[in-house]
Amino acid sequence: MNHTTKKCLITFMIVLFSMSFLFPSVSSARNHTSYAASTASVPSGQYYRSQKVALHSHVQKASLYYTTDGSQPTTQSQLYKKPIHIETDTTLKVSVYKKNRRLSTSTYNYRFVTREDIASSFLSFEYQGMPYRLYIPKNHKRGKAYPLVLFLHGGGERGTDNQKQLLANDGAVLWASPEVQKKHPSYVLAPQARNAVDGGFALTRNLQNEIDLTNVFQFSPDLHKAYDVLQHVLTSYQIDQKRIYATGLSQGGFGTYQLNITYPRLFAAMIPIAGGADPSKAGILANKPIWAFHAEDDSIIPISYARNTIQAIQKAGGQPLYTEYASKYGYDHASWTPAYETPGLTDWLFAQRRSFR
Numbered sequence: 587m588n589h590t591t592k593k594c595l596i597t598f599m600i601v602l603f604s605m606s607f608l609f610p611s612v613s614s615a616r617n618h619t620s621y622a623a624s625t626a627s628v629p630s631g632q633y634y635r636s637q638k639v640a641l642h643s644h645v646q647k648a649s650l651y652y653t654t655d656g657s658q659p660t661t662q663s664q665l666y667k668k669p670i671h672i673e674t675d676t677t678l679k680v681s682v683y684k685k686n687r688r689l690s691t692s693t694y695n696y697r698f699v700t701r702e703d704i705a706s707s708f709l710s711f712e713y714q715g716m717p718y719r720l721y722i723p724k725n726h727k728r729g730k731a732y733p734l735v736l737f738l739h740g741g742g743e744r745g746t747d748n749q750k751q752l753l754a755n756d757g758a759v760l761w762a763s764p765e766v767q768k769k770h771p772s773y774v775l776a777p778q779a780r781n782a783v784d785g786g787f788a789l790t791r792n793l794q795n796e797i798d799l800t801n802v803f804q805f806s807p808d809l810h811k812a813y814d815v816l817q818h819v820l821t822s823y824q825i826d827q828k829r830i831y832a833t834g835l836s837q838g839g840f841g842t843y844q845l846n847i848t849y850p851r852l853f854a855a856m857i858p859i860a861g862g863a864d865p866s867k868a869g870i871l872a873n874k875p876i877w878a879f880h881a882e883d884d885s886i887i888p889i890s891y892a893r894n895t896i897q898a899i900q901k902a903g904g905q906p907l908y909t910e911y912a913s914k915y916g917y918d919h920a921s922w923t924p925a926y927e928t929p930g931l932t933d934w935l936f937a938q939r940r941s942f943r
Contacts, residue, residue: 622689624650624680627669630695634704634763635927636673637696641666643682645689652680656693661686672696704759705752708776713818716811717748717778720819721762723771733772733829733936735761736816736853738809738838738845740860740922741790744781751776756926757835770936773823777815779808779837787812787834787841788861797886802840803864805848809841813849828939833857835922836887843895846871855938857931859922860884862891869902875938876906879925883913907934 627640641650650666651659656677663681670678678694708719723732737758743750752758758776760766779786783795787809792798819825832853834842839861846856847863847870855875863871876899880892889910896908909925911917917924925931 621645622648622682624682624690624692626678626680626692626694628672628694628696630693631768632697632699632764634699634701634759634765636671638669638671639678639694639696640669641680645682645684648682648684648689650680650682652678654678658691674698699764701753701756701759704762705749707762708752708758708774710748712748713815714811716808716815717746718815719748719752719758719776719778721758721774722823723767723773726771729824731824731826733770733831734819734825735772735774735935736812736830736832737761737774737776738787738812738832738834738841739776739778740834740836740838741786742836744779744785746778746781748778751778755835755922757833757838757922760926760932766932770932772829772936773819773825775816775819777812779812786837788837788839788844790837790840799887799891802862802891803844803867805844806841809844812841813845828941829854829936830940831855831857831935831938833859833935834861835859835925836861836919839887843868843871846874850874851940854940855935857925857935859925860887860892860919862887862895863898865894865898868895868898869904871899871906872902872904874904874906876904877909877931877934878906879909879911879921879928881911881913881915881917881919881921883916884919884921886919 622645625642628637643650651663652666653659653663654676659679659681675698676696681691682689708721711718739751743754758774761774783791783793785808789801789804789806830853832842832845839858842856842858843861843863846853847867850870857877859879878892880889882889896906899906911921
């Protein structure tokens with residue numbers, strides 16, 4: 587390399603080095619913008635339940651201004667001070683300001699689905715005369731096993747329409763909601779019992795079709811069929827055998843207890859609501875992860891059913907979780923409404939795994 591070539595190369599390198607200061611790289615600019623951008627505790631996406639969105643910025647002493655109508659935030663917009671409650675379709679725009687200079691603007695889109703929307707994503711089947719609905723996790727991977735949640739409905743949802751067990755409450759759709767499936771993809775199974783005197787996942791009526799709990803601890807014909815439907819699904823799809831869960835309300839609450847007592851090694855955990863078990867047999871569930879719910883003022887299924895069951899399990903050495911709603915809240919025979927809204931409930935359930943020992 588001669589002297590002239592060396593001189594040209596050195597000159598080129600000096601110019602290039604100088605330009606890096608005069609014209610910052612696109613990458614550096616992007617990194618700065620990314621650093622200045624706000625972050626949201628709830629990402630954009632589809633949701634079933636209302637969300638509380640907390641905002642944050644890494645920029646010291648910065649102020650966050652936001653709008654919920656999609657317009658560009660200014661210093662005249664809402665100043666962020668506490669988590670934002672969002673329950674309808676919303677375009678949230680957040681601008682980070684420091685010394686009255688806007689550093690960045692971020693957009694978060696939240697869209698909400700209804701119970702009917704979720705229910706429509708369940709497939710409809712019948713097995714041995716029993717209608718049932720099945721949710722299959724979206725984008726499930728071939729060869730991978732997923733958990734399954736079995737939901738047993740109450741007496742009011744009996745029939746043959748194969749819809750009421752999904753539309754009457756959140757017992758089934760909760761587990762298939764976008765936010766739960768995103769975090770815990772799983773199958774959801776919801777069979778439907780007959781609308782007959784001896785129909786339902788527990789026997790709660792007499793021959794005159796009146797409420798009568800005399801035979802409530804018997805294994806009902808429909809519960810037998812529900813068990814058969816469950817076994818059919820377990821052999822037809824790739825289900826994680828360590829993560830099969832049961833939940834149910836009212837008749838289905840009794841049925842949830844009954845299935846777990848009869849088949850103690852089948853389910854990894856259970857969430858019975860407004861139901862109970864035979865105290866003389868409940869001790870079988872001492873090692874079962876349980877979160878039970880009941881309302882003190884329940885006028886259909888007395889609170890004593892839940893209390894006696896929990897006490898029997900505790901006496902056998904179990905440590906079930908139990909939430910009892912005081913009469914002042916007025917939930918009566920609808921404790922499943924607040925129960926399925928309990929923070930952390932879905933995470934708790936999917937964290938349970940059955941041991942094969």
